[in-house]
Amino acid sequence: MKIHPFLIEMVQIAVLLFAAPLFAGWVKMVKCWSQGRTAPSLFQPVRDIRKLLSKDVVLAENASWIFRFTPYLVFGVTVLAGGIIPIISTDLPLAATADVIALVALFAIARFFTALAGMDIGTAFGGMGSSREMTIASLAEPAMLMAIFAVSLASKSTSLSQMVLVVSQGYSILQPSLAFALLAFILIALAETGRVPVDNPATHLELTMIHEAMVLEYSGRHLALIEWAKMMKLFLFVVLGISAFFPWGIAVNDDLAGILAAPAYLVMKLGLAAVGLVLIETGLAKMRIFRVTEFLGSAFLFATLGMLSFFILE
Amino acid sequence: MSTQLAAQINSLLAAFILLTAFAMLAQRKKLAILHLFAWQGLFLSVSTAIVGFVAKSHHLYISSLLTLTLKVVVLPYILHVLIRKLKIRKEIEAVVNVxxxxxIGIALVIFSYHLTAPIRELSTLVTRSTLAVALATVMLGLLMMITRRHAVTQIIGFLAMENGLFFAATSATYGMPLVVELGVALDILIAAFIFGIFFFHINTTFDSLDVDQMARLKEED
Amino acid sequence: MSRLKDIVVAALGKDVKPDDTLSPASVISLFIPREQFAEATKALKNEYALLAAEWATDETSFSRGFGIYACFRKEMEYLIVRTSAPVDDPTFPSLTKKFAAAFRFERQIQSLMGVTAIGNPDSRPWIKHEDWPADAWPLRKSFDASKPLPRVPGEYQWIRVKGEGIYEIPVGPVHAGIIEPGHFRFQAMGEDVINLEEKLGYVHKGIEKRFESLSWHEASRLAGRVSGDSTVAHSLAYCRAVEALTGSPVPDRAMWLRALFLERERIANHLGDLGAICNDVAFAFLLYQFSRLREIVLRANLKLFGHRLLMDRVVPGGVAANIDAAGIQAIHQELDWLAREFERLVLIYDENSSVEDRVRDTGVLKPEQARDLCVVGYVARASGLNLDCRIHQPFPPYDRISVNVPVLVSGDVHARAWVRVEEVRESMRIIREVLNTLPEGGIMNPLSDPGPDRAGFAAVEGWRGETLYWVQSGPKGEINRCMVRDPSSLNWLGLEQCIHGNIVPDFPVCNKSFNQSYSGHDL
Amino acid sequence: MNFSPGSILSASFLLLLFLVLSAPFLRAKQRLLIAIGFSITAVASLLAAFAGFWTLAGGVTYQLVLPLGLPDLPFHIRLDSLAGFFLVVIGLLAFFVSIYSIGYVKGFLGQRPVTSLVVFYALFIAGMLLVVLSDDAFLFLVSWEIMAASTYFLVLFEDERPENRRAAFLYLVVAHVGAIAILLSFGIMAGLATGFSGFEGYTFDAMRKTVLPSGWAAAAFLLAFFGFSAKAGVIPLHAWLPEAHPVAPSNVSALMSGVMLKTAIYGIVRVVFDIIGSFPWWWGSLVLVFGLLSAVIGILFAVMQQDLKKLLAYSSVKNIGIILISIGLAMIFSSYQLKPLAALALLAGLYHALNHAMYKGLLFMGAGAVIHATHERNMENLGGLIRFLPWTSVLFLIGCISISSLPPFNGFVSEWLTFQAFLLSPSLNTPILKLLIPLGAALLALSSALAAAAFVKAFGITFLGHRRGPDQGRVHEVNWPMRIGMTMAAISCLMLGVLPTYVIKWMDPIAEKLTGATIAHSASGFGWMWLTPIAHERASYSAPVAFAGILVVVIVTYVLLHTRPGAIRRAPLWDCGFEKITDRMQYTAASFSMPLRRIFGFLFAVHEEVKQAPPGRHPAFPESFTYQLRVRDRFWGWLYKPVIDASFWVSRMVGRLQQGRIQVYLIYSFVTIIVLLLFV
Incomplete structure (x- = not known):
């Protein structure tokens, strides 16, 4: 039985919207357990978003339209990105909208506006966050491109659906180039999603913040959109990693059985990914901001080694 | 296990050996370098065993076992004791511009690929593609010896270089004759002991293992 | 004989008089004519004495004008140097030329007592808010604390960094975390801090003024509330000062119990700090684990002594809580368990290289700077200054306990954290020693009547460092002045200096490694 | 009169000539002069663009020998697809800028006469058009010199400022050194075409027909590359660019950065692909390496700038680098006979040239608007302008997004195509290139990410936050012609971004002619909405879908969230409870780039100094500090200072070079050319 791709696309976006907060809740839960604490409910992030959505917005007196527009844009870009990455099926009408490079650029436009919003209200913290974010992004970008390069060598494509198809058809993770690219991707994803060794999403210390510093002045529905988009971004990066390196289980032809099985695989892989993420976050302190150079430098190194080992070893 | 899969795994192990070589180059802490060295030995040992399986040359199993005991257990243990005795466990080494x-390391890898490309063309062995990695490992070991100032890290660099040579031997010709290997192993062991004793002496004399100290000694002579 | 006294006498000759009227039993006190006040300190500086405190009293009720006091410390002894200024010319020579640490004390004297230090380069108010009327001097006897003051808009002249591209970061007084209020002003270029200036005084509650309207016993409760986290140290210092002033003896058992309380307070706070330092480098695991240990220690306090923080357990003349054999047994068991858990966590701290990378070489307060700024406590001990009143001016029972405090020289965040680790270990050992040798007997003696115009001085090594109290009785035997000097008064200076050349995001962890008290400083 | 690209072009040139000749008569009526003068240049530019568009779309080549020039050396004109493309690039931006100038130049009224500005502006445009059209070395160099000389005077327009005089002189020196190199290169090619015996080889046609011996070909290429690089501001020959572009009037800067640099790109493409034709791979590698160097170092310099126009000028160095990267890749692919790949890379580069013209023009016009409104170029004294300049800020923002290569605007398309070209490098079967070229892709990624940082800084510091600095006078939005000029550039940025398949289809004849392959078929093989340079399984990008998708989600979210009448309450900034907040408490331009300055500091001569006042005070109670930051170009000290010193010395010897009369200058140039031609 065939299912229409547009239907799958709708389902996928719905999955993204609601699974992302749950995934964030799950990460939080595992993290609490790893620290020996009682965890909040899995649905806590959902409740937080609901609460924020129902609150009024308090806006700084001098905030311009950029500040008000940014949450919507960031949200929109993230949702669109979610329609492109194969989460449960590769046959997506939106898949051809962007390959991996364009996808990275889509996230970059969200970052561009977030950084501008950070500077819009004209505080020391906002500008500081923007400056740090743009610095880290510019270091992450070359590493990201190298990782894409390494992966695309194997699949001869930068289109995500194509990567899923190629990698799931027998290409194994034993391939050194993919192993290196995965390593690089993990480091980059930690930096891009603002997780612990680079940024601390749970901190209240304005002076050390990166992403939070830019969005300090947001409230109400604006904050809800930003937070939601942030959760989706984390979710999408995990899913991106899954699609590019562990695609088994994603439906490659649109038969019903495959599509029904896909979410089960997804849940399993997400659960494991969260454990991995928590292990990294619990085991590491946040690094000094200028150490990020070395961190992303090693991501670049891994990606380059991946690319080299494709030519040398494969 | 098919030959195909074995070659695949062997490539992956080669990649890991390269990775550990790079990691050693970047690491600032001596103990961590030592651990990386032990890991490299482990990868090497497994790789040797796999090559032995593929080539059906059983003496490689013995070399593999030898590598395992010597480079994963004995030498790291000796160096570990040394590091602890010398109280340099927490010392952070100034590494010139990681x-x-x-x-430079990447350039060396590319260079060794360039160098081994002709051999790769001619060779028919399953392991031919790892030769470039082996050569690169040797060069990275050398680079480590050049960039480090501390005697203990230099010796680890030397041993890593030796790992590379050993790996080169297995990948180019399915390993050296067993006798040679035993001889080399013995040499390394003895060298390690001598180094150990030697370090203690430098340390007690100069209160430091900084190689520059010795250079200074020479200048004064 | 006192070396410090000899130094001053040798430098100034016969102008120096032993201070007969005010001779607290616990310290040597000298009277020096006002003109030679600064000169005397020059001699002390040359002999490497450190400034411990500087304060002023309103002695109009004795018709002596204002008394200005400076307390110095060198190794085993303290010396108080006193001079006085007439009411119509409330000035004195500044000590800042020789002792940089004096500049805030003198600003404080100027702001709160209205006595000006001539030669102090910084005349801005300190602690007193800039919107107060300029001529409101709350510590003067003539000031009526019951009336509200009018708000007069004033401006605080910040230290500025001129130059293109410099920006300022105002942090506080309301912070995002649950911490005390204080304002930090960074002058920064991107991530580089060029200058940090603190502005405190947001918790100025008038504690020193309030002391003057309380009875000697009530005041002990107030002393216990000067800085909540070091309540034992403050009430102990107050009580010892009062006991010195009145000459009241304290039962032996009470002395040992006081040491027990002091060490338990030290353990609890150090545990909390270690966790907080780790949290500021986003290593939350240790925060929760250390907080757990701290909580268990505090709960044991509640169970055994009736208060989690041991507030009001030290009273003039003794202590207000006793311990029985079962309690001793319980503490021993708790310590066995605590030591095991603690060592496990310390191992994690020590072995995690990502934490190590953040704390090493961060916020370095060099030994020269530490000596120059006369810092105290773990801040001093992490920067190579071997200062601990439990060793150097041991008060009972520390004269009978051997205390081994660690001294590190690197002066970075790690050193301040590691001094705490070692101190926790040492405190656990001390507690065991105290419990093993705890003498029998009563725990409280009545306080003798204080005479008029007497003074008492005490120094206690609290968990944060040397806590000083100096009390003076008035004409009717009431409290005329109670000088409180929390270790923070000196250590805040260290924070400002150690941040130079660091990057902005390292400030929180530096601040946490100092963890100074706002309340104890602002008073 | 028959209607053809040629006749349209003639009309365009006649208009420009008419303007140059008649302008002095209108000297007395400055306001009228501005209106008429810039209207004429606008029409002329539009005509030129139209002619170019027609040529390219029609795929026809026109050749013409003009009865002008020296005896026996008539001028040759050729209008082919490549020339047509560059006519569009130049004409389109010149059209926008001319309209903008109608409003912008009014700002000089009452300060100084603008007659010379109008004259040289027209000459400048005519020069650029002629460069692209000329089909022999002689006319090429003449028009090259017209272009250089007119810009020299335009840079010198506000000549009372010493920085302008310095920049103009530096520009003149570098332009001349470059011109000599180009001349020598043509000399070699012309000489070999006719065996060093006559002048007949000076036409490009003759050169085309000649197969050069490899050594001479390399020499000709190296000389031409050096000469054109000097014009394009390729690192390390860039130092004049950030000096000259910012000090010129902003409309001129827009043209200089937007299109004048492209004439050098045109020159490289013309010489390499058209005139020389076949070449070894290392030529491409050389171009690639210098492109990468310019891209990364140029943008790093841009990030460090506090002067808005300097930032833009340095970013031009970066964009020239990106164009060279693509051209270099195209050359490498071409030398290995990988024709479709070469076509892809070449079109990516040319597309980027067009895009850069649009957004850099837009950004310089925006910067001009800011300066027009505030009289301030230093970003440290700007800020919060979004509230006063709503139009300018939106348009400038569009420029910033485009130049930061973010979808759905145009900068992204051409960079994405360049990335695709990089990703195809594994099809080369030279191991060393296969391993090294991907590292180039990483550098390109670095440079585009840094561009985003630079333009977040440029927009954020200039337009957002609070007003900075001492002078906080009122500012007004700029006048309509300026807004219209900028708006048109902004719209073309969007259109070029959203409709790439049409642009590529239009540009395809160039690729076909120069590389022998086309890509339009595969690029739009999946439908016009999807750009699929090779095949849609390989890589695809759809700007229309992305644009529409984001728009839909944004609108839906907005509508959904506004069903509940939620109030927006305006409140003062959160001040941490400290009430006395000032505008010093916001991030500054120098601070924004500080982390990058720290990380990449080894590339610059960074000098930081903190002084405590009064000196000698104890550090616990200072009164104040002074901080000074100087970031300098290392190349300046290594390369330029010696050259500048030497040329100052030479110019003193020559004495009359600097007298500033165009005739003298032109004669001087002509003599040089003729002497050199004879010599060769």
Missing amino acids: PTTML
């Missing part, structure tokens, strides 16, 4: 060193 990114630059890494870039």
Whole structure:
């Protein structure tokens, strides 16, 4: 039985919207357990978003339209990105909208506006966050491109659906180039999603913040959109990693059985990914901001080694 | 296990050996370098065993076992004791500009690929593609010896270089004759002991293992 | 004989008089004519004495004008140097030329007592808010604390960094975390801090003024509330000062119990700090684990002594809580368990290289700077200054306990954290020693009547460092002045200096490694 | 009169000539002069663009020998697809800028006469058009010199400022050194075409027909590359660019950065692909390496700038680098006979040239608007302008997004195509290139990410936050012609971004002619909405879908969230409870780039100094500090200072070079050319 791709696309976006907060809740839960604490409910992030959505917005007196527009844009870009990455099926009408490079650029436009919003209200913290974010992004970008390069060598494509198809058809993770690219991707994803060794999403210390510093002045529905988009971004990066390196289980032809099985695989892989993420976050302190150079430098190194080992070893 | 899969795994192990070589180059702490060295030995040992399986040359199993005991257990243990005795466990070594060193490392990998490309064309062995990695490992070991100032890290660099040579031997010709290997192993062991004793002496004399100290000694002579 | 006294006498000759009227039993006190006040300190500086405190009293009720006091410390002894200024010319020579640490004390004297230090380069108010009327001097006897003051808009002249591209970061007084209020002003270029200036005084509650309207016993409760986290140290210092002033003896058992309380307070706070330092480098695991240990220690306090923080357990003349054999047994068991858990966590701290990378070489307060700024406590001990009143001016029972405090020289965040680790270990050992040798007997003696115009001085090594109290009785035997000097008064200076050349995001962890008290400083 | 690209072009040139000749008569009526003068240049530019568009779309080549020039050396004109493309690039931006100038130049009224500005502006445009059209070395160099000389005077327009005089002189020196190199290169090619015996080889046609011996070909290429690089501001020959572009009037800067640099790109493409034709791989590698160097170092310099126009000028160095990267890749692919790949890379580069013209023009016009409104170029004294300049800020923002290569605007398309070209490098079967070229892709990624940082800084510091600095006078939005000029450039940025398949289809004849392959078929093989340079399984990008998708989600979210009448309450900034907040408490331009300055500091001569006042005070109670930051170009000290010193010395010897009369200058140039031609 065939299912229409547009239907799958709708389902996928719905999955993204609601699974992302749950995934964030799950990460939080595992993290609490790893620290020996009682965890909040899995649905806590959902409740937080609901609460924020129902609150009024308090806006700084001098905030311009950029500040008000940014949450919507960031949200929109993230949702669109979610329609492109194969989460449960590769046959997506939106898949051809962007390959991996364009996808990275889509996230970059969200970052561009977030950084501008950070500077819009004209505080020391906002500008500081923007400056740090743009610095880290510019270091992450070359590493990201190298990782894409390494992966695309194997699949001869930068289109995500194509990567899923190629990698799931027998290409194994034993391939050194993919192993290196995965390593690089993990480091980059930690930096891009603002997780612990680079940024601390749970901190209240304005002076050390990166992403939070830019969005300090947001409230109400604006904050809800930003937070939601942030959760989706984390979710999408995990899913991106899954699609590019562990695609088994994603439906490659649109038969019903495959599509029904896909979410089960997804849940399993997400659960494991969260454990991995928590292990990294619990085991590491946040690094000094200028150490990020070395961190992303090693991501670049891994990606380059991946690319080299494709030519040398494969 | 098919030959195909074995070659695949062997490539992956080669990649890991290369990775550990790079990691050693970047690491600032001696103990961590030692651990990386032990890991490299482990990868090497497994790789040797796999090559032995593929080539059906059983003496490689013995070399593999030898590598395992010597490079994963005995030598790291000796060096570990040494590091602890010398109380340099927490010492942080000044490494000259990690990114630059890494870039030089990448250049060396490319260079060794370039160098071994003709051999790769001619060879028919399953392991031929790992030769470039082996050569690169040797060069990275050398680079480590050049960039480090501390005697203990230099000796680890030397041993890593030796790992590379050993790996080169297995990948180019399915390993050296067993006798040679035993001889080399014995040499390394003895060298390690002598180094150990030697370090204690430098340390007690100069209260430091900084190689520059010895250079200074020479100048004064 | 006192070396410090000899130094001053040798430098100034016969102008120096032993201070007969005010001779607290616990310290040597000298009277020096006002003109030679600064000169005397020059001699002390040359002999490497450190400034411990500087304060002023309103002695109009004795018709002596204002008394200005400076307390110095060198190794085993303290010396108080006193001079006085007439009411119509409330000035005195500044000590800042020789002792940089004096500049805030003198600003404080100027702001709160209205006595000006001539030669102090910084005349801005300190602690007193800039919107107060300029001529409101709350510590003067003539000031009526019951009336509200009018708000007069004033401006605080910040230290500025001129130059293109410099920006300022105002942090506080309301912070995002649950911490005390204080304002930090960074002058920064991107991530580089060029200058940090603190502005405190947001918790100025008038504690020193309030002391003057309380009875000697009530005041002990107030002393216990000067800085909540070091309540034992403050009430102990107050009580010892009062006991010195009145000459009241304290039962032996009470002395040992006081040491027990002091060490338990030290353990609890150090545990909390270690966790907080780790949290500021986003290593939350240790925060929760250390907080757990701290909580268990505090709960044991509640169970055994009736208060989690041991507030009001030290009273003039003794202590207000006793311990029985079962309690001793319980503490021993708790310590066995605590030591095991603690060592496990310390191992994690020590072995995690990502934490190590953040704390090493961060916020370095060099030994020269530490000596120059006369810092105290773990801040001093992490920067190579071997200062601990439990060793150097041991008060009972520390004269009978051997205390081994660690001294590190690197002066970075790690050193301040590691001094705490070692101190926790040492405190656990001390507690065991105290419990093993705890003498029998009563725990409280009545306080003798204080005479008029007497003074008492005490120094106690609290968990944060040397806590000083100096009390003076008035004409009717009431409290005329109670000088409180929390270790923070000196250590805040260290924070400002150690941040130079660091990057902005390292400030929180530096601040946490100092963890100074706002309340104890602002008073 | 028959209607053809040629006749349209003639009309365009006649208009420009008419303007140059008649302008002095209108000297007395400055306001009228501005209106008429810039209207004429606008029409002329539009005509030129139209002619170019027609040529390219029609795929026809026109050749013409003009009865002008020296005896026996008539001028040759050729209008082919490549020339047509560059006519569009130049004409389109010149059209926008001319309209903008109608409003912008009014700002000089009452300060100084603008007659010379109008004259040289027209000459400048005519020069650029002629460069692209000329089909022999002689006319090429003449028009090259017209272009250089007119810009020299335009840079010198506000000549009372010493920085302008310095920049103009530096520009003149570098332009001349470059011109000599180009001349020598043509000399070699012309000489070999006719065996060093006559002048007949000076036409490009003759050169085309000649197969050069490899050594001479390399020499000709190296000389031409050096000469054109000097014009394009390729690192390390860039130092004049950030000096000259910012000090010129902003409309001129827009043209200089937007299109004048492209004439050098045109020159490289013309010489390499058209005139020389076949070449070894290392030529491409050389171009690639210098492109990468310019891209990364140029943008790093841009990030460090506090002067808005300097930032833009340095970013031009970066964009020239990106164009060279693509051209270099195209050359490498071409030398290995990988024709479709070469076509892809070449079109990516040319597309980027067009895009850069649009957004850099837009950004310089925006910067001009800011300066027009505030009289301030230093970003440290700007800020919060979004509230006063709503139009300018939106348009400038569009420029910033485009130049930061973010979808759905145009900068992204051409960079994405360049990335695709990089990703195809594994099809080369030279191991060393296969391993090294991907590292180039990483550098390109670095440079585009840094561009985003630079333009977040440029927009954020200039337009957002609070007003900075001492002078906080009122500012007004700029006048309509300026807004219209900028708006048109902004719209073309969007259109070029959203409709790439049409642009590529239009540009395809160039690729076909120069590389022998086309890509339009595969690029739009999946439908016009999807750009699929090779095949849609390989890589695809759809700007229309992305644009529409984001728009839909944004609108839906907005509508959904506004069903509940939620109030927006305006409140003062959160001040941490400290009430006395000032505008010093916001991030500054120098601070924004500080982390990058720290990380990449080894590339610059960074000098930081903190002084405590009064000196000698104890550090616990200072009164104040002074901080000084100087970031300098290392190349300046290594390369330029010696050259500048030497040329100052030479110019003193020559004495009359600097007298500033165009005739003298032109004669001087002509003599040089003729002497050199004879010599060769």
